[in-house]
Amino acid sequence: xxxxxxxxxxxxxxxxxxxxxxxxxxxxxxxxxxxxxxxxxxxxxxxxxxxxxxxxxxxxxxxxxxxxxxxxxxxxxxxxxxxxxxxxxxxxxxxxxxxxxxxxxxxxxxxxxxxxxxxxxxxxxxxxxxxxxxxxxxxxxxxxxxxxxxxxxxxxxxxxxxxxxxxxxxxxxxxxxxxxxxxxxxxxxxxxxxxxxxxxxxxxxxxxxxxxxxxxxxxxxxxxxxxxxxxxxxxxxxxxxxxxxxxxxxxxxxxxxxxxxxxxxxxxxxxxxxxxxxxxxxxxxxxxxxxxxxxxxxxxxxxxxxxxxxxxxxxxxxxxxxxxxxxxxxxxxxxxxxxxxxxxxxxxxxxxxxxxxxxxxxxxxxxxxxxxxxxxxxxxxxxxxxxxxxxxxxxxxxxxxxxxxxxxxxxxxxxxxxxxxxxxxxxxxxxxxxxxxxxxxxxxxxxxxxxxxxxxxxxxxxxxxxxxxxxxxxxxxxxxxxxxxxxxxxxxxxxxxxxxxxxxxxxxxxxxxxxxxxxxxxxxxxxxxxxxxxxxxxxxxxxxxxxxxxxxxxxxxxxxxxxxxxxxxxxxxxxxxxxxxxxxxxxxxxxxxxxxxxxxxxxxxxxxxxxxxxxxxxxxxxxxxxxxxxxxxxxxxxxxxxxxxxxxxxxxxxxxxxxxxxxxxxxxxxxxxxxxxxxxxxxxxxxxxxxxxxxxxxxxxxxxxxxxxxxxxxxxxxxxxxxxxxxxxxxxxxxxxxxxxxxxxxx
Numbered sequence: 001x002x003x004x005x006x007x008x009x010x011x012x013x014x015x016x017x018x019x020x021x022x023x024x025x026x027x028x029x030x031x032x033x034x035x036x037x038x039x040x041x042x043x044x045x046x047x048x049x050x051x052x053x054x055x056x057x058x059x060x061x062x063x064x065x066x067x068x069x070x071x072x073x074x075x076x077x078x079x080x081x082x083x084x085x086x087x088x089x090x091x092x093x094x095x096x097x098x099x100x101x102x103x104x105x106x107x108x109x110x111x112x113x114x115x116x117x118x119x120x121x122x123x124x125x126x127x128x129x130x131x132x133x134x135x136x137x138x139x140x141x142x143x144x145x146x147x148x149x150x151x152x153x154x155x156x157x158x159x160x161x162x163x164x165x166x167x168x169x170x171x172x173x174x175x176x177x178x179x180x181x182x183x184x185x186x187x188x189x190x191x192x193x194x195x196x197x198x199x200x201x202x203x204x205x206x207x208x209x210x211x212x213x214x215x216x217x218x219x220x221x222x223x224x225x226x227x228x229x230x231x232x233x234x235x236x237x238x239x240x241x242x243x244x245x246x247x248x249x250x251x252x253x254x255x256x257x258x259x260x261x262x263x264x265x266x267x268x269x270x271x272x273x274x275x276x277x278x279x280x281x282x283x284x285x286x287x288x289x290x291x292x293x294x295x296x297x298x299x300x301x302x303x304x305x306x307x308x309x310x311x312x313x314x315x316x317x318x319x320x321x322x323x324x325x326x327x328x329x330x331x332x333x334x335x336x337x338x339x340x341x342x343x344x345x346x347x348x349x350x351x352x353x354x355x356x357x358x359x360x361x362x363x364x365x366x367x368x369x370x371x372x373x374x375x376x377x378x379x380x381x382x383x384x385x386x387x388x389x390x391x392x393x394x395x396x397x398x399x400x401x402x403x404x405x406x407x408x409x410x411x412x413x414x415x416x417x418x419x420x421x422x423x424x425x426x427x428x429x430x431x432x433x434x435x436x437x438x439x440x441x442x443x444x445x446x447x448x449x450x451x452x453x454x455x456x457x458x459x460x461x462x463x464x465x466x467x468x469x470x471x472x473x474x475x476x477x478x479x480x481x482x483x484x485x486x487x488x489x490x491x492x493x494x495x496x497x498x499x500x501x502x503x504x505x506x507x508x509x510x511x512x513x514x515x516x517x518x519x520x521x522x523x524x525x526x527x528x529x530x531x532x533x534x535x536x537x538x539x540x541x542x543x544x545x546x547x548x549x550x551x552x553x554x555x556x557x558x559x560x561x562x563x564x565x566x567x568x569x570x571x572x573x574x575x576x577x578x579x580x581x582x583x584x585x586x587x588x589x590x591x592x593x594x595x596x597x598x599x600x601x602x603x604x605x606x607x608x609x610x611x612x613x614x615x616x617x618x619x620x621x622x623x624x625x626x627x628x629x630x631x632x633x634x635x636x637x638x639x640x641x642x643x644x645x646x647x648x649x650x651x652x653x654x655x656x657x658x659x660x661x662x663x664x665x666x667x668x669x670x671x672x673x674x675x676x677x678x679x680x681x682x683x684x685x686x687x688x689x690x691x692x693x694x695x696x697x698x699x700x701x702x703x704x705x706x707x708x709x710x711x712x713x714x715x716x717x718x719x720x721x722x723x724x725x726x727x728x729x730x731x732x733x734x735x736x737x738x739x740x741x742x743x744x745x746x747x
Contacts, residue, residue: 053533054581055079059155061175062164062423063325063370063382069527072435072485072495074158074540074575076590080151080179086653086671087698087715088154090147091132092724094174096651096673096696098156099575099592102644104680104691105725105732107274108335108360114158115544115571116596116645117171117519125413125447125506126550126563129517131161131169134176135263137311137329138168138388140362146267146307147244149221150205152179158575159521159542160501162479163437166386166419170501170519170546180261181215181252182207187747188217195713195740199225217250228736229275232289233297233345238272245269259315266308273301276730278343281687283351283611284729287344292721292733297340298347299355307333321374327367334361341398342611343730351611352401359395364388381424390415397455401611404453408463411449417504418442423481431487435497438480443504447471451558467558471507475516496524505548508555508562515565520545536579544571551643551682554604556630566638566682567599571645584657591650596642598682605635605683607729637682646676646693655700663706671698680726694722694734707746714739 057068057077068077076098078088088094092103092110102118104111112118118129132139148154154176161169188206193199205219227241248265275295278284289296314326341354366388373381394411423437448470452463483497503517525540546569555562573594580587641647655669674695681689698715719737726732 052581052583053531054529054536054579056533057153059153059175060177061155061157061161061173063372063384064375069491069529069536069538070487070493072483072493072497072525073161074523074525074538074542076156076158076577078154080153083148083151083154085655085669085700086651087700087713088148091174091176094154094156095649095675096671097590099577099590099649099651100158100573100594101156102646102649102675102678104644104678106727107276107339107725107732108337108358111644111725112174113644114156114172115542115573115592115594116642117544117546117571118644125445125508127443127504127506128168129503130171131165131173132176133173134265134309135178135311136175136313136327137309137331138364138366139331140333140364140390140392146246146269146305147221147223148176149203149246150179150217150219150248152177159523159544160479160499160519162499162501163421163423163439163481164382164384166421166439167417167441167443167477167479167502167504170503170517178219178248178250178263179205179217181209181217181250183209183213183215183252183254185209189744189746191742191744193740193742195225195738197225197228197738199223199738199740201742213254215252217252219248219250221246227272227275228733229293229295231295231297233295233340235297235300237295237297237301237340239275239295239297239301241272243270257317260312262310262312264308264310267306269303269305271303273303273338273340274732276343276727276732279688279726279729279731282607282729284342284344284346287342287346287351293736295343296345297343298345298353299340300338301340302336302338304336305333306335307331321376323370323372325368325370325372327370329364329366331362331364333363335359341400347401353399354401354611355399357397359393361393362390364390378427379424382422384421386417386419386421388415388417394449404464406453406455406457406463408452408455409449409469410452411447411469413445413447415443415445433485433487435481435483435485437482438478440476440478441502441504442474442476444474445472445504445506447473447507467509469509469558471510471513473505473507473513475505477502477516477518491529493527494525498522503550505550506563509558512555512557512562514550514563515548517550517565518547531582534580534582538577539574540576541574542572544569546571549598549642553637553682554606554630556604564601564603566601569596569598569642571596571642584659585654586657587652587654589650589652591648593648594645595647596645598638598640598642600639601637602634603637603682604630604633605637606633607683607685607688608633608635635683640682640684641679643679643682646678648674648676650674663704665704667700667702667704669700669702671700672696673698688729689726691723691726694720696720696734709742709744709746711742711744712739713742 058065059068059077086097095101095103100115102113112130157173161173165173190204193201201223203221207217209215223244225242227238231237246267250263253260277288310330312328316324337358339356341356347353368386371383392413396409398407419441421439425433425435427433450465450469451467452465455463479500479502481499486494499521501519505514505516507513521544523542528537549566550563553564575592577590651673653671657667659665677693678691679689697717701712703710715738722734723731724734
C-alpha cells in the first residue's frame, strides 16, 4: 500500500513539476477543484453570497455567463467542491445528484439518458441524444468513464437543446468544465487518498500567472484500485481493476479585448476488462457460480482506453460591445478490449465458448463560430455556425462456436455535421422577455465495411463476406425554441416554452436505414430565491411528444445488431430542486417523476436464439442442418415505458459545519440517492429486462485546519448489491461499499 501511494504521489509531482516551484510564493489559496473567476474563464463559477446565504451559481448554457436562477432552462449546476461532497467522481455518479438523469453500464459505452431520452444503442452509426461537452467541445460516447479531477463545474441541462447545442441533444446536454487558469493568484492543491480494495489516488493542480495577462494551470490525476470481483477461471483475470492516469494543461491569455483559453489533456486508463455475469434463465445462466462478485471466465479479458483532447476558445469584444467567439476542438480516443462474451467457463455443443477481440477508434474535429450581442438593452441576440467531422473505425473478431466461426466485422464511419443557428430575445417590458431561436442541422455519413464468416479458416485469410455494411445517408431538420420569461421580481422567474429537438438517422447496411428522431417539448417552470438568499428552489413540468425513437435490434439483413425506429412515445413529468443554507446547516435535494409510453413494433428477440445458431445471410453461404431463418424468433416489442427511464428518482444531502476555532472546523455530511426501477429491454421481461430500484447512502466527514483538509469518506455504506446495466444476456453490477481517507493541502 505504501509503495502504491508513493507511485501515485510521484506521478502527480512529475505532472506538476514544470510549475511547482512557483507555488511556494505567497498568494491567496485556491479551493480544491477551484472554480474559475469570471475574469479568468467563460466557464461556470460560484461567487460568495452575502449574509452567509447560498452562493450564486453562474452558468454558460447560453454562451454567456448568467445566474442560473435567471436562465429559463431546467438545469442542475454543481461546483467542483459540491461534486466531492456528493461523492460524484465520474459521469455515472451524476445520476445520484441530478434529477431525471440515468446512466446505465453497457461495457464499451454508457447509456446516458435524460427523461429516458439519450442513447440506447452501442452502434457507431447512432448519434448521442444527450450531448456531453468537455470544456466546450462535444464528446463522442467513447471514454466517458474517465474520472473527474480539478473540475470547475458541471451543468446538466434537461430537455432538447436544439437551438444552441444542436442535433445531439434531444434529451439534454452535460457540460463538464475544468477549473481554468487565473490571473490573480499563485496557488493550487495536492490531494492523496487511501481506501479499501487497495485503492490509492493522488491529484492536484498548480495555477501560475506568468504575466499580467498570461496564466497557466497544470493538473494531474492518478487513481487505482483492485477488482471488486474474484475471477476463479482459467486466466484469473482482474476485471474492473483500475489503473488510470490523466494530465491537463490550461492556458489563459487576455491581451486587450481578446480572451483566449485553451486546454490539452491526455487520458490513459487500463482495467482487467468488464465485469459481468450471465442472466439467470438464459442459456449460459447455469455457468454463473457463487455470488455476484464471483466470475468464471475461461478467456483472457482486458480493457485499455486512451484519449487526447484539445480545445481553444477565443473571444474578442468589438468597440460596440458585440463579441466574436470561436470554439475549436480536437478529440482522439481509442479503446482495445478482450471479452469472454458468454461470461462463463461453459464450453459444450449447446453452450459453446464465445469470445471477442475489439478495437474502436474515433477522431473528431469541430469548429463553432458565434456573434453575441450586448445584453444591456431590450434586444439581445446570438448568431452561430457549427462544423463537426468524425472518423470511426471498428474492428471485431468474434469466436462463437458456430460452424462459420470466427466472424470478422469491419466498420468505418465518416460523419459530418453542419449547422447554422440564431436566437434573439426582446424585453417587452422590464419584466417580460420573449425569446425565439432556430437552427438548421445537416448530417451526412458514409460507411464502409462488412461481415465475414470463417475468417482465416476454410474460406481463406479474409473469410467469406456475407454482409456488405457500405452505405450512405443524409438528413437534416429545423429545430428551435420559443419561450416567454416573466421576471416577477428580482428573486422569482416564471417561464414557459416550446422546443423541438432532432437526432440524425443513419444506416445499418446498404439495404437497411433508420430515420431521424424528433421531439416536441412543452415546458413551464418557476425559479425562486427566498429568505435573503438562504433558500433557492427550482420547479418545472414538461410534456414531450417523441417520434421515431432509435433502438437496437437484430438487423436481419446482416445478422448483426442494428437500429430500427419505434413509431412514437409520450413522456411527461415533474422535476424539482431545493438548496438551503442557514447558520452551519447546508441542505440540497432534487426529485423527478417521469412517465412514458413507447409505441410498439415486431422485432427479433435475440434471447430466443440458441447459442451457436447460424442465421441470416450466413444461411445462403453455408448449407447446414443448424441453419434457420429468423421467423420463429420475432415477437411483439415496445408498448410499455421508455427504456432507461426510472419513474421516480430523488436525492438529498445535508451537512453541518461545526466551527472549532479560527481556521478550524469539522463538517459531517450525509447523502442519500434513490433511482427507481427501469427497463433495459423492449420486451419488458421482468427476469431479463428489468433494472431494479436502488437507494445508496454515502457519508463524508471533513476536518479543515487552515490550508489542510483531512476527510473520511464512505460510499454505498449499506453495501447494497444492484444491477447497473444489462447488455444482451449479461448484467453488470454497481460498486460495493468503499471507504477511505483523503488528505489535501492548498497552497
